[in-house]
Amino acid sequence: MPIKSESTLRVVLYEGDGAAPLDDSFAAMTALLERGYAVTRTTSGGSVAPQTRGSLLVLGKFSDGRAPLAESATADVSVRFHDIAGQDAAGITALVEKERDTTGAAKHGEWKPWFPVIDYDRCTNCMQCLSFCLFGVYGVDDESRIQVQNNDNCKTNCPACSRVCPEAAIMFPKYKAGPINGDLVSSADLQREKMKIDISALLGGDVYSMLRARSEKAQSRFSKERDEGKALAERQKCLVKLAAAGDIPAEVLMSLPSPEEIARRAEEAKAKAAAALAAQRTP
Amino acid sequence: MPKILYCHCQYAQVVPKDVKETVLRKLCESGVAFDAVADLCEMAARRDPALAQLSASGEVKIAACFPRAVKGLFHQCGADLAADKTEVLNMRTLRAEEVVARLAAEDLRVNIPMKGGTIAE
Ligand code: SF4
Ligand code: SF4
Numbered sequence: 001m002p003i004k005s006e007s008t009l010r011v012v013l014y015e016g017d018g019a020a021p022l023d024d025s026f027a028a029m030t031a032l033l034e035r036g037y038a039v040t041r042t043t044s045g046g047s048v049a050p051q052t053r054g055s056l057l058v059l060g061k062f063s064d065g066r067a068p069l070a071e072s073a074t075a076d077v078s079v080r081f082h083d084i085a086g087q088d089a090a091g092i093t094a095l096v097e098k099e100r101d102t103t104g105a106a107k108h109g110e111w112k113p114w115f116p117v118i119d120y121d122r123c124t125n126c127m128q129c130l131s132f133c134l135f136g137v138y139g140v141d142d143e144s145r146i147q148v149q150n151n152d153n154c155k156t157n158c159p160a161c162s163r164v165c166p167e168a169a170i171m172f173p174k175y176k177a178g179p180i181n182g183d184l185v186s187s188a189d190l191q192r193e194k195m196k197i198d199i200s201a202l203l204g205g206d207v208y209s210m211l212r213a214r215s216e217k218a219q220s221r222f223s224k225e226r227d228e229g230k231a232l233a234e235r236q237k238c239l240v241k242l243a244a245a246g247d248i249p250a251e252v253l254m255s256l257p258s259p260e261e262i263a264r265r266a267e268e269a270k271a272k273a274a275a276a277l278a279a280q281r282t283p
Numbered sequence: 284m285p286k287i288l289y290c291h292c293q294y295a296q297v298v299p300k301d302v303k304e305t306v307l308r309k310l311c312e313s314g315v316a317f318d319a320v321a322d323l324c325e326m327a328a329r330r331d332p333a334l335a336q337l338s339a340s341g342e343v344k345i346a347a348c349f350p351r352a353v354k355g356l357f358h359q360c361g362a363d364l365a366a367d368k369t370e371v372l373n374m375r376t377l378r379a380e381e382v383v384a385r386l387a388a389e390d391l392r393v394n395i396p397m398k399g400g401t402i403a404e
Contacts, residue, residue, distance in 0.1 A: 008326060029307060036322070038333060043315065046316035047284075052336055108321060119355055151328035181349060184396070190401070
């Protein structure tokens with residue numbers, strides 16, 4: 001199921017006028033962040049981002065133990081207050097989880113946010129990424145400009161499309177190394193041809209026909225294999241080299257669709273890219 | 284004084300844990316107001332409207348990861364960061380003390396790459 005465009009519940013740890021400082025704001029803050037919330041700490045020093053819409057849950061040790069009753073600041077923002085005197089981090093988290101259920105705010109942690117991010121200062125809109133990706137992550141906007149559209153279709157830990165981009169314009173912020181992680185791009189990185197040759201040499205020039213061939217070979221070899229554990233180990237071994245060269249996780253290669261489906265999706269992506277390129281040429 | 288936004292990078296281990304912890308602890312101890320988010324990547328993927336609130340609120344110092352990546356994430360969400368109002372502190376490469384010192388400093392050292400971040404040789 002695709003991730004929904006939902007707002008994160010913003011929790012305010014209020015330590016301003018009319019409230020006492022929290023005993024351990026670090027513990028409360030850490031516990032809430034680990035659950036995926038956005039947490040704002042307000043004090044009398046400094047300012048924070050405004051809230052123009054969505055839900056705001058304000059927690060504090062209020063004077064007399066009484067939280068303000070205001071329910072709504074504007075039509076677009078709903079505000080609720082809770083007194084948390086005597087509560088530890090676990091108690092605060094439980095309270096927030098309960099509130100989240102009533103606000104319909106986003107739930108977190110079910111998906112590792114792994115997806116490509118395009119550096120438009122580098123991108124030339126060549127559409128290679130779009131025609132490469134089998135999973136429909138990329139699309140184009142109204143002006144035929146490449147766009148990441150389906151973030152959660154991306155295969156976790158697979159940075160393969162960044163290797164395909166001739167401009168080093170595709171980043172994966174959670175990748176281990178530069179420039180894919182967003183680090184500066186060196187001229188050595190820009191010798192992308194080398195990287196591309198490495199992959200295409202291994203794959204015989206066409207990533208998908210190579211994958212198809214491997215998958216077919218693997219299927220015929222391993223279908224005879226009775227011991228499934230051994231078959232899996234063998235299959236993984238044969239994918240190690242391929243995975244290492246493109247830095248594609250073996251699990252991704254293992255979970256590729258059938259050869260026919262790969263061919264169909266590759267054609268579809270290619271057609272989309274061709275249409276976008278044609279639209280760019282038409283004034 | 285620029286606003287402060289701290290990213291906890293909750294769903295990956297790319298920011299060293301001790302750096303994250305020290306920066307967050309010092310922020311909490313400092314008595315300063317600030318915003319913290321669990322994972323900017325996750326919010327960007329969901330096109331969370333909160334990112335627009337954060338990017339539209341004037342001068343900001345963001346403790347997260349590489350400035351080029353942070354810029355791209357906000358852009359993907361339709362919430363472009365203003366290049367003349369943003370300093371990104373990279374917790375993947377800086378020491379915790381360096382990040383804390385920059386967050387506490389009153390001045391803003393803008394550093395979002397404007398031309399695709401190519402290193403001049
Ligand atoms: S392959 Fe790179 S340069 Fe080409 S459209 Fe994709 S991101 Fe842009
Ligand atoms: S923006 Fe950087 S620090 Fe924040 S969650 Fe994404 S990768 Fe982690």
